[in-house]
Every structure is written in C-alpha cells, then in structure tokens.
Amino acid sequence: MIGAAPAGQHTVRRHNLALVLGAVAAAGRSTRARVAEATGLTRATVSVLADQLLAAGLLDELDPDRGTPGRPGNPLRLNPGGPGGLGVEVNVDYLAACVVGLDGTVRAQQVLGFDVRAAAPRAALRRAARLAEKARAEAGVPVAGTVLALPGLVDLTGVLCRAPNLPSWDGIALAEMLGALLGTDVEAGNEANLAALAEAAATGLRDFVYVSGEVGVGGGVVRDGRLYTGVAGFAGELGHIVVDPDGPPCSCGGSGCLEQLAGLSALFRAAGVDDVDELVARAGEPRSRAALETAGRALGIALAATVNLLDVRDVVLGGVQARLARWLTGPLSAELERRIVSRELAPVRVHVSELGSYAAVRGAAGSVVSRVVADPLSVY
Amino acid sequence: MIGAAPAGQHTVRRHNLALVLGAVAAAGRSTRARVAEATGLTRATVSVLADQLLAAGLLDELDPDRGTPGRPGNPLRLNPGGPGGLGVEVNVDYLAACVVGLDGTVRAQQVLGFDVRAAAPRAALRRAARLAEKARAEAGVPVAGTVLALPGLVDLTGVLCRAPNLPSWDGIALAEMLGALLGTDVEAGNEANLAALAEAAATGLRDFVYVSGEVGVGGGVVRDGRLYTGVAGFAGELGHIVVDPDGPPCSCGGSGCLEQLAGLSALFRAAGVDDVDELVARAGEPRSRAALETAGRALGIALAATVNLLDVRDVVLGGVQARLARWLTGPLSAELERRIVSRELAPVRVHVSELGSYAAVRGAAGSVVSRVVADPLSVY
C-alpha cells in the first residue's frame, strides 16, 4: 500500500482548507456564506477555516458589499500579496524567470537572450539564478516554491535525462543545482508540460491535449486539471508519434515522427524559408502553402491518434503552432473530422493559445500556485 | 468546485477502512499488528476498523499462528464468502457471465455461444440475464455489483454509443436494460478496457497499456492501478491510431488505422487464411509469416506512439495478439526499440496475457471487487 497514508482529523482539515480556498479561487471573490453553500460545509466551519487562511495570508478580506437586504457579507478573495510561485526556464536560446502571485497575476517577468548551447550548465544556471532573484525582488511577494522548465525529458527527481537540443546536458541534476544556487528546493519539468498547465490556468480547460513546437515538437496531457506525468515524468511526447512510417528519419532513431513533418526545421526546409516571420510573410506562396498544409495534416493525424487513445474533447495549439494556426487548422481539423472514432458523439474543439512564447515559465510559476491552492498547508 | 465534497469524520473512517482492507488484500493474510505497521495506523485503530470489516463480512479471522515468542496474532484475510462482483459480457458471437469472489477467485463462470448480430438487443440481454442468474446461484456469495462488458464505445452512463460490429445496437442504454432484468444497478464498460483491468489484477502491474484484437482492435490504459477512462469513457481506442496514412481505408472513415493492419480480418486477408487456428498452423509459410511481420510492425508503431505519449513501461498483449505473440513480438519489439524516446532510460517490457478469451468478463466482475476493496462502505 505505497502512497496511501492514514487519515486523521488533520487530513480533514487539510482537505477542507483546500476546498474553501478553491471555492474562493473559483469564484474570484465570495463571502463565507456563499463558500459554505458552494462547498457543502457549514457556515460555522467555513468561518473557522477562513480565519485560518486569513491568518496564513492566503486570503484577503474586503469591505462589505451593501445593497441587498440582510446583513452584508464580507467578501473574501485570494490575497494578491500572498505566497506566489517562481518559475525559471532554461531553453536553447534564452533564459526566463517569472513570479505568479497567488491570485494568478504575473507579478514579475524577466527574459534574457542567451546561447545556452555554447555555455556550460553551471554557468547558464548561474545566470538563470540571477534572473530569478531579480524577478523575486521585483515581485514583492513571498515565494512558496520554485519550478524549473527544461527542453527535454525530465524525470520526477529533476534530472534532465535527455535533451535533443542540448546534447551535452543529458543526465544532469539541474533542479538540485539551481536549488543550491537559490537556497531553496527546486522541482523541474518539461517545458511543454508546464506550458500546458499555463494553458489550463488561462483557459479554464480541465481536460485537453496541448501541442507546442519550437525546435522540436512537445506536448502535454492535462486530465481533470492536473498534468498527466506518466510513470517517470516523460509523458506528453507528441513529437514522436509516428505519422508516416516511411517518412524522413528522425533524431530519435525512428522515422516519420510528427516532429519531422511539423517541426520548425521540417517546415523551414519544406517552405524554403529561414525563420517564422518569413514563413508568415510568404504563407500565401504555393511552396509555403504546401508545407503548411502537410504540417497541418501531420498534426491532425497525430492528434487524432491522441484523441482516440485518451478521449479528450479539446486540443490546444501552442508555440509556433499557435502563430501558424491560421494556416494549420484547416487541414488539421479535416484529419480530426475523418479519423476520430467518437466524432459524432462529442465534437473536438481546436483552441489556439494566446500566451505567446513564455507559456512555459508561466506554467512553472503557476504550478506552484496551483499546489498552494490545492493544499494550503504545503506553504508551511 | 464540482467533484470536491466536504470531508468529515466519516471520510476519515471511509479512507482508513479501505486502507486496512487494502493492506490485508495486498498481504493475502495479515494480523492486526502487521496491518498497523503497514498502514501507519495505531494497533488500537486497526482493531476497531477490523472489527467493523469483520462484522460487515468483508474480512475473515483465522486461528492464531503459533511458533514465535509473544502472543500469536490472529490472521485476517479477505472473506472468501464475502460480497463478490458479477460480470456479464455481450459480445458478437457469445454471451458470458462470471462471479469473482472478494478474494479474487473465480467462483462461477458461464459461457454461451450466441449469434448476437442476429438477435434483437432485448432478446440477447434476456439470455445474458439468465446466464448471470445461473452464475450468481452457482457462486454462492452475495453480489455487490454488476458490470456489463460491451464491444464498442460505452459512455459513463452505460449507453453503447457506437459498436462497429453490432451496428444496429448503437445508442441503446444496455446497462439500464440489463439492470431492469436483474433488478439491480448495472454499470457498463468497453470490453478491452475491462480486460485491461483483469490483466492488472492478474499480473499486479499498475501502469501499462493493453492491446487486444478480436474482430476490431481495442485497448485500455491503466494508470496507478485504475482505468484511464477519458472524459466520456471512450479512452483506449488503440485500434484507430494511424500507422500508415496512405494505408487501406478503415470503417471509422480514416485510413491506415492499426485495425486495418493488425486486426483479424486484415491478418486473414493478408495471410490467405480463414481463422486463427489455420493462421497458427501455417505460421511458418512465407505468406503468413509476412502477414504476421506486417501486423507486428504496425502494432509496434502504434504502441511506440502510445508509450511516448503516456510514458508507460509495460505493454500487455491480449486477445488474438496473445495467441499470436510468438510471431508478433519480434517485429513489435524492434519497432519499440527504434522509436521510443526514453528507451535507454527505462526499458519497455512486452507481456503476453495468459487470461484467454474471457478476460473481459473477469475484468468486469473484478472491477466490482476492486471498488469494494477501495471503498468498503460502498457495499451498504
């Protein structure tokens, strides 16, 4: 019985604190009486729990709302000055750090172009740590946890096991290393997985598949508002779903992977362009058009497989796919329409991310906030 | 905050009852003192909980084990006469029913060849209900719940939404219908999903992907010992992962689906045989060999996609794939070796089911038992 702990009164308290905090978070602002109604707890209990959360600095009490008969309630909200989350991102060509407040607002964001490939891991992390300290100072709120977003397979202990675009970094315990520099515990995760969490927070979707291509193609699976990590933390690798077994060879050793048909370098090669801006500018030309069509179809095929396997109703395009969505969604949706077994029973919606390039840092920081909301006692 | 209920003392009791029952189930037989050690609860608490479970007929107390110094403990075990689960299966050409006891043993099993395609749903269910009653009588234990296994997409309310091999059955609320005939609540699920649960119980694996082909190709995803159902209950449709976008058209509307390359009819066509026995007999001949090779590779490609997406370390072959495993695993494993991104970090193991054709009924019955063990109060 691993993973199952005995329950006691403390467990109940823990659960109900989260319930109250979650109800306030969901409503944005809410009185004790309405929280009681929403959660099924008694007003008495909610009062006690709210007091505890106020004392801990997680909730904030506002002036009464007048206007209706009866005693006005005192609105509660998530304390904007309460403990937030610190997200740090080390990517191929930039570093980023960001603090998200308990209420979900971005309190600070720092980005620095940096050729990580050319630097030693320790040097890059030192720069990232400085960026993180800067963001932390700028934010002006306590930080309840730090999460590091990395481009590659990250295991649950925070080791970067395999990074196709940072080959010399394989096997390094980056979370531990950054933790030593910052003097706190640090967790690490895959950038696309964390970006998916940012998307979940931004859109309110609780079950979806997220795809995001930059150099490679990554992704994330969100189920019931939580990330599906898999056994070791490697889940979500949409980039290596096979789209055409006889297709071009892939760096993973296989062939015809999605990444080789809808990844950035494949797109550039097929369209004969050098960067995304050029591709957008020339999207009307036949060659670019054909390249985008092929990529869209490949994405559709891979996503259809994913939808059939996982039964999700929402697909979110992020990263470069979001910028190119205008040209991709047509062929993509056509493939989904054709190939999804349950299509008549419940349609699949394709969403386009609006978070831009820094979704991963946001998600990293936001995941800390989510953890605090889901378990308020974890801040102690 | 949907799905989040307030916690109270009753919640604690519920949780800890499950903890104790689970600890006994995991150990097979265990004394109160050892359960206390395993769960982290006090001996005092375990005593009280065990008494409650004994009174409910879920546990069974044996004679003391002598031989060691100190007072001998009274071994507890799952009560073999305790409430079991009833599984019913309606498939294309047979009906089956089975009762699994609380301790996991099969107490009764009934199978009846029956051409379901030629019968009206109500008539088929009446036969199935009679079979179920027979199994129930033979089992001699109370039944805590009934689950119906069906070949097709089954939603969470027990409606058979889409059954490719029973086209006229689409949209019928079969769980409700069988419930009326049996006079109890009935839940329904996809046969391959339920077979995956049977596999989980039989092998002890807690995270794996299960593939099982009969007429179509189905599957199931088990995560942390529980079935991954997806939003509506349609998850696990491995049969429509695209293996070759330019491949043969599929009944789903797509093309090159796994089912069209590794399903039974595809195999028969490619090998030029009429049934599985013939295929096994002629497996050495070049044409059959080639057909099996193609099917194995297709399975490998689809499973590689699944493993990359979900990060599981175990794959279980069931149904026809288990019978043909000898010829399939070679090419299958070769594709896995090539295509799995995390292959060096943690090897993927391919298992072959030993449950035979009736895994689905077993799983259906077993899922009830799992529910009882996971929440003992659910029997009231």
Added chain:
DNA sequence: GGAGTAAGTTCACGCAGCGAACAAATCTCC
C-alpha cells in the same frame, strides 16, 4: 513455572465538523 515478548483491547484526550441558537448589520415598508 517464571521471565520475556508480542498481540490485541480499553480508556481518557484532543481535534474537527455539525447544528442550533444568537448577535450583528443591513434593507424595507409603513
């Protein structure tokens, strides 16, 4: 048969949520 040892039980305690009663703060209507 006494010492040693371990299992199971009893009991007072504290914690947490509940429900009912109560106090507080506003609106409404005459």
Added chain:
DNA sequence: GGAGATTTGTTCGCTGCGTGAACTTACTCC
C-alpha cells in the same frame, strides 16, 4: 424614523474518530 424581515457571521455543546499509554492476554524459552 422605527419595527420587522432578512441574511451573515460567531459561539457553544455534541458527536465521531484516531492517538498514545496502560493494561490484559497468550504464547515461547530457559
């Protein structure tokens, strides 16, 4: 402008549940 209506938030005794320590029970070993 004041009385009643209405809704909020708090107080308080109650009950259920796990805890820890002490106690009883039932063996083995010397």
